[in-house]
Amino acid sequence: MKNTATFLKRLALVSLWWLSSLDLLAQVETVPLNANFHAQNIYEFLKEMRVKKILLDYRDDVLTLSRAEIIRHLKTIESRWSDLSETEKKLTKRFQRTFENPEEHSESYTYFFGTTDSPPMHFREAFGDKEKTLFYARDGENRLFIELFGELDFTADRSRNDAFIAQGGFRFRGTLFEYFGYSLSFVKGATLGNRQTMLLTRPDFRYNFKYLENIDGTPSIDFTDGFLRYQFEPKEDVMIYAQLGREKLRYGLGYSASLTLSGNHQDLDAIRFGINYKRISFTSIHASTSGNFLDTLGRIVPRQERYTKYFSAQRLRVLVPDWFAVGIGVVAVYHGRFDLAYLNPFQFYKFAEHSLQDRDNAAMFFDIQTHFLKNIEFQASFFLDENLDFSNLNSERNKYAFQVGMFWYEFLTLKNLSFVAEYSRVRPYTYTHFDSRNSYSAWGVGLGHPIGANADEIFLKLAYNPTDWLRPSIEYRKIRRGNNIVDENGILIRNVGGDLLRPYEIFQVSPIAPFLDGERVDSDVFALNVRVEPIRNLSFEARYGYQRQTFVTRGGSASQSFFTARFLVEY
Helix, strand or coil, X not given: CHHHHHHHHHHHHHHHHHHHHHHHHCCCCECCCCCCCCCCCHHHHHHHHHHCCCCCCCCCCEECCEHHHHHHHHHHHHHCHHHCXXXXXXXXXXXXXXXXXXXXXXXXXXXXXXXXXXXXXXXXXXXXCCEEEXXXXXXXXXXXXXXXXXXXXXXXXXXXXXXXXXXXXXXXXXXXXXXXXXXXXXXXXXXXXXXXXXXXXXXXXXXXXXXXXXXXXXXEEEEEEEEEEEEEEEECCXXXXXXXXXXXXXXXXXXXXXXXXXXXXCCEEEEEEEEEECCEEEEEEXXXXXXXXXXXXXXXXXXXXXXXXXXXXXXXXXXXXXXXXXXXXXXXXXXXXXXXXXXXXXXXXXXXXXXXXXXXXXXXXXEEEECCCCCEXXXXXXXXXXXXXXXXXXXXXXXXXXXXXXXXXXXXXXCCEEEEEXXXXXXXXXXXXXXXXXXXXXXXXXXXXXXXXXXXXEEEEEXXXXXXXXXXXXXXXXXXXXXXXXXXXXXXXXXXXXXXXXXXXXXXXXXXXXXXXXXEEEEEEEEEEEEXXXXXXXXXXXXXXXXXXXXXXXXXXXXXXXXXXXXXXXX
């Protein structure tokens, strides 16, 4: 009798695990990088839980992640309930209601339209505390969500140059047959006011076609992304996925931004492939994007001179539990053809580039992230864009960048407070290529760290979660740049490696490229940000920014400040 009871108990546990795993696999579509559904971004929260050692293997080196992975992380956090602060408990529950299936939270989930047995939303619930969506339908393990989102931005700078942005759109997402995730979203908007002021708060407009073209009666913007993803988990701690589509991606480590693929650029149309096998993960990307839309003087490039370029990368990560994770990767940027050599994930791209007659822009990167201390994480990255010349450290051949940083959660023993410090340095001519069409860029905007070549940055950030619906943060950046010397018409006088679109050319007098040579400009950038979600699915963000530039070479200084109020809704 005792053996029978034990057997039934084990059978029930196995069945529960199997059913829960099916439920996890029922959402394999990815979550956007800028998933500001709430006051705190889900990736910010998971990172803090990783540093606190609640999550033992949250992989933030390749983002985005699927909803199934995020749900699994949230369940792991819930299993450590006694180790969480009250705010962390509330955030866990808030995110579970957002990302888990509606059936698991039927009493706290509602929708405007749908085909399930649950009653649709009453109008008064639109301003209540339930998780909301516009449309939800389920047929077995097949799910369809239709989400409506909108945004209103108002920005004013000190000179009273105001800018107003209104945009809205839809997202169709879901999972088919347990293993196929899909997503399609589009956004359309209108802008009014000063265009330079808009770029202060929306730098993504630098690569928006409708905004740059600017031929509509009312200046407009539009964005679209979408993908199809296959994800299969044959056993515990093993996952295989393949994805085709467009979304914003981040590749490599970095608290301020990654040296490899920062995410602060045009969304890439990519084929992604990955395998996570226990402590080892391997990923590859082959993506397409566009070359420069504006030339070095800010003029629109003629249509017949525009071109497609490709970005390929592969990365291997190895985890030593409770100690550290190390990663190594290779990148290649090329144009003018579609090359199968870079589509093959199981080939070392650096050597493949040599076999293709050394026409492309290839680089390697290395990084390490520590896990041995609770609440404190250290990480470092090195990006090698060319062979190192140790005989002359100022040689133009020394094209590399490095980054070191620290993440301290529960800073000074204060719960829910995080502190980040990071230093990044990018040598002259890094990210450039002898063929400027192979520069490390999309639409003329760098794919790597936003400070660009011949620059360094000190980055400091404090963020605090006093409750689950409020997150204030403060940032400071000290940026030093050595810009190329140009005349008043933008014509190049001397190239010092400060522009990723202008490579070193053999007719230049000297191959010496000292760091921060050229026209030196130092910037002090300060930002105070508050995100609040007074009503679920309705959030508000206020941001104050201040920047002071000191023109070290020319003399003098200039300052600029702005305030942005942003209202977001997502149903």
